[in-house]
Amino acid sequence: MRNIWTICRKELGSYFVSPIAYLLLTMFALIFGFFFWNILGYFVSQGMEMIMRGETFPMNLNEQIIRPLLSNVSVIGLFFIPMITMRLFAEEKRSGTIELLATSPVRDFEIILGKWFSALILYACLLFFTALNFGFLFLYGRPDWKPLLVGYLGLLLQGGLLLAIGTFISTLTKNQIIAGAATFGFCLLLWVVEWVTGYESATWATVLAYFSVITHFDSFAKGVIDSKDVIFYLSGIFLGLFATARSMESLRWRS
Amino acid sequence: MIAVQELTKRYARTTAVDKISFSVEKGQIVGFLGPNGAGKTTTMRVLTCFLPPSAGTATVAGFDVLEQPREVKRRIGYLPEAPPLYPEMATTEYLRFVGKLKGLSGAELNRRVDYVCERCFITDVKQKLLGKLSKGYRQRVGLAQAIIHNPEVLILDEPTAGLDPKQINETRDLIRSLAGDHTIILSTHILPEVEQTCEQVIIINKGKLVATDSVRNLQARTRGVESVQVEVTARDGALNVETVQHRLEQVHGVAQVVCKDPKDHRLVFEVQSQKGQLVRGDLARAVVESGWDLNELRAAGMSLEEIFLELTGSDAPPKTAEPASEAQA
Numbered sequence: 001m002r003n004i005w006t007i008c009r010k011e012l013g014s015y016f017v018s019p020i021a022y023l024l025l026t027m028f029a030l031i032f033g034f035f036f037w038n039i040l041g042y043f044v045s046q047g048m049e050m051i052m053r054g055e056t057f058p059m060n061l062n063e064q065i066i067r068p069l070l071s072n073v074s075v076i077g078l079f080f081i082p083m084i085t086m087r088l089f090a091e092e093k094r095s096g097t098i099e100l101l102a103t104s105p106v107r108d109f110e111i112i113l114g115k116w117f118s119a120l121i122l123y124a125c126l127l128f129f130t131a132l133n134f135g136f137l138f139l140y141g142r143p144d145w146k147p148l149l150v151g152y153l154g155l156l157l158q159g160g161l162l163l164a165i166g167t168f169i170s171t172l173t174k175n176q177i178i179a180g181a182a183t184f185g186f187c188l189l190l191w192v193v194e195w196v197t198g199y200e201s202a203t204w205a206t207v208l209a210y211f212s213v214i215t216h217f218d219s220f221a222k223g224v225i226d227s228k229d230v231i232f233y234l235s236g237i238f239l240g241l242f243a244t245a246r247s248m249e250s251l252r253w254r255s
Numbered sequence: 256m257i258a259v260q261e262l263t264k265r266y267a268r269t270t271a272v273d274k275i276s277f278s279v280e281k282g283q284i285v286g287f288l289g290p291n292g293a294g295k296t297t298t299m300r301v302l303t304c305f306l307p308p309s310a311g312t313a314t315v316a317g318f319d320v321l322e323q324p325r326e327v328k329r330r331i332g333y334l335p336e337a338p339p340l341y342p343e344m345a346t347t348e349y350l351r352f353v354g355k356l357k358g359l360s361g362a363e364l365n366r367r368v369d370y371v372c373e374r375c376f377i378t379d380v381k382q383k384l385l386g387k388l389s390k391g392y393r394q395r396v397g398l399a400q401a402i403i404h405n406p407e408v409l410i411l412d413e414p415t416a417g418l419d420p421k422q423i424n425e426t427r428d429l430i431r432s433l434a435g436d437h438t439i440i441l442s443t444h445i446l447p448e449v450e451q452t453c454e455q456v457i458i459i460n461k462g463k464l465v466a467t468d469s470v471r472n473l474q475a476r477t478r479g480v481e482s483v484q485v486e487v488t489a490r491d492g493a494l495n496v497e498t499v500q501h502r503l504e505q506v507h508g509v510a511q512v513v514c515k516d517p518k519d520h521r522l523v524f525e526v527q528s529q530k531g532q533l534v535r536g537d538l539a540r541a542v543v544e545s546g547w548d549l550n551e552l553r554a555a556g557m558s559l560e561e562i563f564l565e566l567t568g569s570d571a572p573p574k575t576a577e578p579a580s581e582a583q584a
Contacts, residue, residue, distance in 0.1 A: 006355040100339035103303040104356040105328040
């Protein structure tokens with residue numbers, strides 16, 4: 001446990017000493033800020049229209065702003081996750097520091113968990129910026145906060161899964177660019193794979209669509225914790241980290 | 256302290272280490288000598304539990320590298336060929352990180368960090384980023400991280416590679432000063448380094464063990480003959496080469512005298528003793544008693560370089576052998 005924290009601290013240090021973390025945070029804040037501003041503008045203009053037409057259809061911040069925005073975050077996150085995970089192992093392999101870790105009296109899973117946690121913490125920092133924007137909604141309106149919390153739980157779970165995949169891919173190569181590109185491709189595929197259900201209704205299509213990380217997020221965005229989705233994410237995280245451990249072990253046998 | 260039995264390591268296509276057996280006693284400095292690609296790094300990586308052996312066993316402090324790797328890792332300090340430094344970390348931050356990984360904490364960690372900084376002469380770069388350090392300092396920080404947890408065994412892969420002569424001397428002194436507390440294995444392809452630093456030498460070539468013995472024995476074993484260089488000058492006037500040579504040949508135990516550098520006032524001879532005879536004392540007496548001046552008297556023992564070539568049976572100088580396979584290993 002102590003070792004996990006030691007490694008996690010060191011990784012966080014690397015993120016925040018170098019410009020990586022600040023670059024990611026800035027980009028994310030800008031992009032999300034634009035989404036937020038956009039959707040808020042649309043919401044306000046819609047409200048004005050209704051008043052002009054004399055309608056009194058109830059408008060809902062949760063349904064009309066928070067839920068679509070959370071879905072947006074989950075997609076934006078998809079683009080940022082490769083940039084978070086690509087260096088985790090690739091860098092250590094390239095510079096040879098992996099030898100230090102591998103010859104220290106720490107277990108492989110402690111190294112992996114430490115690195116994965118640090119990535120998750122950085123991802124959580126990105127999400128924190130969305131909380132700042134949502135804060136304005138609470139300042140000027142009265143949205144329900146519980147669905148928002150559930151949404152964040154979903155985002156963390158989904159992020160954890162994609163980060164675990166990224167961590168695994170990072171152990172496969174010495175080259176950060178390759179690790180990043182492969183992770184991005186894989187994450188994108190996991191997102192769009194549900195499209196097959198649009199024209200195909202066979203069992204294989206349903207099974208394939210089940211692997212789409214985004215569809216499992218829908219219920220969280222609605223504010224519903226569905227055990228099926230939680231289990232999907234948790235088992236995905238476990239699988240990703242397990243594959244990482246196998247891959248680290250095989251490094252020793254192959255290299 | 257270290258016992259290696261029939262150790263073999265095969266990669267996909269090549270056999271890097273082939274049935275090597277040796278053992279190292281506690282407190283010794285052992286030089287691991289061989290040309291590039293001989294299997295030095297591979298052997299060290301097996302000993303540090305970085306690579307598993309394909310066959311054979313290796314134990315460190317009584318623990319098997321395959322069965323109890325964590326116990327082995329606890330007792331080993333390892334400096335890979337390239338010091339494993341994180342460029343974005345400062346020296347003390349890095350040493351604290353490594354110390355924690357090795358199981359140190361609290362006051363002891365602080366104490367050890369200060370201690371190794373002093374021991375390795377890196378106190379003046381404590382707050383600097385590792386990425387900004389010069390090669391010599393990087394090497395020393397690498398050594399510092401290897402000894403941070405006061406390991407019983409130190410494994411150093413080419414600790415002086417890439418340093419300038421002054422840094423090489425400093426690093427050698429540092430390693431020698433560590434010898435009392437630690438058992439040290441260091442690899443090198445530079446022969447004088449072994450002569451200067453190590454008590455024992457293990458020579459491998461192309462993955463096979465060529466010789467293992469103490470440096471002194473090895474020098475004696477290959478010849479058992481003392482070779483002495485004598486420089487004689489005259490007090491006044493010129494010297495007759497033949498007279499001096501004749502006089503030296505009469506000294507008890509001398510087998511052969513060759514004049515190497517005859518000049519008017521200075522004659523240099525190389526004297527070979529008979530097997531098992533010490534002749535230096537008698538040579539000095541003979542020269543002085545004949546009324547000549549003895550300028551220099553030096554044991555010109557056989558260098559490891561010659562021993563190495565003799566043992567590996569190759570005519571090519573050892574440094575040029577297949578440098579490509581080292582990168583793979």
